[in-house]
Amino acid sequence: MNSKTILARAIECIVFIFGAFGGFFLKIAPPDELKLNFPVGISSFLSLFMLLLIGSLSRKYPDKRYSGRWYIVSIACMLVALAFSLAYYRNYKNYTFGFPPDNPQTRYVQGRQLTQKARDYMKSAHITNIAQVVDDFGGPGSRSEVWEGPSIDAAGTILLVNYVLLVFFFMTALFSLTETVLLRDS
Numbered sequence: 662m663n664s665k666t667i668l669a670r671a672i673e674c675i676v677f678i679f680g681a682f683g684g685f686f687l688k689i690a691p692p693d694e695l696k697l698n699f700p701v702g703i704s705s706f707l708s709l710f711m712l713l714l715i716g717s718l719s720r721k722y723p724d725k726r727y728s729g730r731w732y733i734v735s736i737a738c739m740l741v742a743l744a745f746s747l748a749y750y751r752n753y754k755n756y757t758f759g760f761p762p763d764n765p766q767t768r769y770v771q772g773r774q775l776t777q778k779a780r781d782y783m784k785s786a787h788i789t790n791i792a793q794v795v796d797d798f799g800g801p802g803s804r805s806e807v808w809e810g811p812s813i814d815a816a817g818t819i820l821l822v823n824y825v826l827l828v829f830f831f832m833t834a835l836f837s838l839t840e841t842v843l844l845r846d847s
Contacts, residue, residue: 689753708829719840731841756820
């Protein structure tokens with residue numbers, strides 16, 4: 662099999678996995694404002710790299726005695742992926758908010774630190790719904806009035822890194838397990 666065929670099949674595999682399960686990995690990606698193409702693109706390239714690397718390593722060491730090692734790699738990566746899943750879920754809830762406040766349609770990145778003006782406003786108006794505060798300050802385009810600008814960027818970075826690592830470890834676990842099954846059946 663030539664390198665173009667291998668690459669084409671690997672890309673087909675990545676596209677299939679990203680589209681599988683109702684597009685799960687695409688649906689949990691950070692909000693669009695973070696340039697959805699970036700985390701999904703990086704995750705796709707890392708997944709493609711891991712698929713080809715694992716496939717190459719399993720062909721280099723095709724002996725069935727290595728299947729136990731692939732199991733260990735797969736289980737370890739799945740455990741790490743689960744940890745990143747929990748972290749991503751927590752961070753997604755903590756660093757995003759739905760807007761508009763009465764019927765959230767879209768999620769936006771929120772900062773990690775409120776401005777003094779926003780803290781004072783929330784205290785005086787007795788508001789706890791952060792989306793309402795954003796709305797009162799002019800909507801999502803005025804988030805820098807609610808949160809410190811660098812804290813919005815930091816929250817976005819946390820979401821991007823969590824997402825990429827989550828996908829990376831899930832894919833590595835999946836590909837390692839696939840190689841284990843292929844070694845066992847060969």
